[in-house]
Structures are given as structure tokens and as C-alpha cells.
Amino acid sequence: MKKQSYDLIGDIHGQAPELVRLLEKLSYKEIDGIWQHTERKVIFLGDFVDRGDYQREVIDIVRPMVERGHALSVMGNHEYNAIAYYTQNKQGEYLRSHNKQHTDQHKKFLDTYADDLAEKEDVIEWFKTLPLWLDLEGLRVVHACWDFNLVSKIEKPVLTDNLLQQSSIKGIWQYDAIETLLKGKEIPLPKGKQFPDKDGHPRKHIRTRWWDSKAKTYKQVFFGPDDALTHIPDDPVTGDHLIDYSDDQKPVFLGHYWMEDEIKPLADNIACLDYSVAKEGGKLIAYRWDGEQKIDPTKFVFVDRE
Ligand SMILES: [Mn+2]
Incomplete structure (x- = not known):
């Protein structure tokens, strides 16, 4: 049997018009309301929601594709955050506190479903079905960081109710596991050092180029925007x-x-497909995968942010 070919699509963040243009560019067609291709499937990298103006529209495209077998998807940190924002622990506290920063980050998603709480709940339930990673024949997919130890420790890539509860308790391994897989490997900066992130919030931890054994200094290890580099x-x-x-x-x-x-x-076998479509000047990216072990730089496809 011929190996399945996939088109991997990066973080969409509520930018439905760009998603439609990218699917068209990849020769997918909308048939009976479901985008599909006769030979290929999509794999979404997660982060469907937050930031963009068309969050419901994005869900309404991707969810039927996944449910009808035309796409797979992993969970992004924004789906995880949405789940944690709506879920309480035994003490009746929300797993993701409803402080101003979290609520602001979440505002567009809240507004989107403000008049339809049943649908919002349904969408959150669907988020819970998204796997934490995919380990397929010939390729792997995870939102932020592939860590063999964590993958084998968690065993099944499912955010069970148990794992969800545990992953919101700082200090236990399940917390660090979800942080690493979905948000990336982070290390603290030396004492007294910090930098402003893209929203202007001060950060004392940096995301690392976790695969790059040649990086030796904080500056070299730092994985983030160039304009923050002067602070590192x-x-x-x-x-x-x-x-x-x-x-x-x-x-x-x-x-x-x-x-x-x-x-x-x-790296030869690692690619990030998030090119900031939620920002002015950003792009929505796909990679057309046909079984190759080494990533072919000519197989990226993108559309510009409108
Ligand atoms: Mn994202």
C-alpha cells in the first residue's frame, strides 16, 4: 500500500481567511462543507484559537476535517489553556486562574462563543480529544518539543482528566511534561536578568533551541525574536x-x-511551521510531506497574512 502523504499546517490562531487560501493553494476542495484532498491529509500543529478574529470559522473548518478523517491534529498550548481555563480542581478553583492576563489572552475566544455556551462547551470537549503528540509511520508531530523521556513517561498521548488535573500542579513532573511538550523547553536566565516578550510581559525564563548541542551561551541557546536578543x-x-x-x-x-x-x-529533521500569521506581516505555512526523512526546504508552501 502506498504511504500516506501529509500536508502539515502551522498555528492558525483564528486566521480563517488565510487557512482557506492555504488549503486552496494545496489543492484541497470544499465538498459538502468539508475541505479534502483525494490523496492527501492535513496534520494541524494546534493553536487554532486566540488572537485572530475568525476563531469559530477556523474551528468550523478544521473540526469536520478531523472528524471525517481528512485531517489529524495535535493539541496546542492555546487549546490546553482553554481547557484549563474552564476546568476546576477538587477545591473548585480553575486550573488556569481567571486573572487579567489569562482573561485578556482568552478574550476573543470567550467573545466568539459568548452567546452559545453549549457550543463553547462542545468545542472545549473536542479540544480534549486532540492528542498531545503523533508518532506516525515516518514522522512525528508535537506542538513545541519532542522529548522521548516524557513521551514514554506519559505513555498514551491523551490528556486524561487525571493528567489535566496533575499538569496544573506546579512542582510535579506532569506539570513540567505538559509545559515542555506544548510550550517548549525553558531555562531560567541568570539572576537579575529578564527580557520583554512579544506582548511586553517581562520574562525571566527563555525558550531554548533544545535540539542544538552547539549552542553554548544564553544568547546562542535563546529561541525567540531577534529584537529580544540584546537583553540576553x-x-x-x-x-x-x-x-x-x-x-x-x-x-x-x-x-x-x-x-x-x-x-x-x-535542523535536517526538525521544522517549525509557525510563522506568526496572527501578526501583521506573518505567514501561514504548510509543509508537503511525502515520506522523506530529511526535510526538503523546497517543500514549504505559504500564504501571507491579509
Ligand atoms: Mn501558537
């Missing part, structure tokens, strides 16, 4: 900033990282 010290890095992912492993596709520069793989 060039001192030798301490702590565990690396996760082994050798170049003979299956290719792994990530979203999450708000890339801005040239579209190219992070």
Missing part, C-alpha cells in the same frame, strides 16, 4: 537546555515559536 546575556549557559533528537530520527514537525525570518528547517 552571552554568558556560558548552565542547566539542562538540551533534549536529544539525533539526525537519524524521523522528522519532527513543530508549531508554537512565532518564527519571523526566512522559512527553513531548524
Whole structure:
């Protein structure tokens, strides 16, 4: 039997018009309300919601594709956050507190379903069905970071009610596991150092280039926007900033990282497909995968943000 070919699509963040244009560019057709291709399937990298103006429209495109077998998808940190925002622990507290920062981040999603709480609940239930990772024949997919130890520790890529509850308790491994898989590997900066993130919030931790064993200083290890680099010290890095992912492993596709520069793989077998479509000047990216172990830089396809 012929191997399944996939088109991997990065973080959409409520940008439905760009998603439609990208699906058209990839020769998918809308038949009876469901986008599909005769030979290929989509794999979404997660982060359907937050930021953009068309969150319901995005869900209304991707969910039927997944439910009818025309697409697969992993969970992004924004789906995870939405689930945690609506779920309480035994003490009746929300797993993701309803503070101003969280509520602001979530505002457009809240507004989208403000008049239809049943649908919102239904969408949240669907988010829970999204796997934390996919380990398929010939490729892997996770929102932010592939960590073999965590994958084998969690065993099944399912956000069970138990795992959901545990992953919101700081200090236990389940918390760190979800943080790493869905939000990336982070390390603290040296004492007293911080930098402003893209929303202007001060950050004392940096996301790391977790696969890059050549990176030796905080500056080299830092995985984020160039304009933040001036705040990052060039001192030798301490702590565990690396996760082994050798170049003979299956290719792994990530979203999450708000890339801005040239579209190219992070390593021969690692590619990030999040090119900030939620921002002015951003792009929505796909990669057309046909079984190759090494990522082919000519197989990225994109549409510009409108
Ligand atoms: Mn994202």
C-alpha cells in the first residue's frame, strides 16, 4: 500500500481567511462543507484559537476535517489553556486562574462563543480529544518539543482528566511534561536578568533551541525574536537546555515559536511551521510531506497574512 502523504499546517490562531487560501493553494476542495484532498491529509500543529478574529470559522473548518478523517491534529498550548481555563480542581478553583492576563489572552475566544455556551462547551470537549503528540509511520508531530523521556513517561498521548488535573500542579513532573511538550523547553536566565516578550510581559525564563548541542551561551541557546536578543546575556549557559533528537530520527514537525525570518528547517529533521500569521506581516505555512526523512526546504508552501 502506498504511504500516506501529509500536508502539515502551522498555528492558525483564528486566521480563517488565510487557512482557506492555504488549503486552496494545496489543492484541497470544499465538498459538502468539508475541505479534502483525494490523496492527501492535513496534520494541524494546534493553536487554532486566540488572537485572530475568525476563531469559530477556523474551528468550523478544521473540526469536520478531523472528524471525517481528512485531517489529524495535535493539541496546542492555546487549546490546553482553554481547557484549563474552564476546568476546576477538587477545591473548585480553575486550573488556569481567571486573572487579567489569562482573561485578556482568552478574550476573543470567550467573545466568539459568548452567546452559545453549549457550543463553547462542545468545542472545549473536542479540544480534549486532540492528542498531545503523533508518532506516525515516518514522522512525528508535537506542538513545541519532542522529548522521548516524557513521551514514554506519559505513555498514551491523551490528556486524561487525571493528567489535566496533575499538569496544573506546579512542582510535579506532569506539570513540567505538559509545559515542555506544548510550550517548549525553558531555562531560567541568570539572576537579575529578564527580557520583554512579544506582548511586553517581562520574562525571566527563555525558550531554548533544545535540539542544538552547539549552542553554548544564553544568547546562542535563546529561541525567540531577534529584537529580544540584546537583553540576553552571552554568558556560558548552565542547566539542562538540551533534549536529544539525533539526525537519524524521523522528522519532527513543530508549531508554537512565532518564527519571523526566512522559512527553513531548524535542523535536517526538525521544522517549525509557525510563522506568526496572527501578526501583521506573518505567514501561514504548510509543509508537503511525502515520506522523506530529511526535510526538503523546497517543500514549504505559504500564504501571507491579509
Ligand atoms: Mn501558537
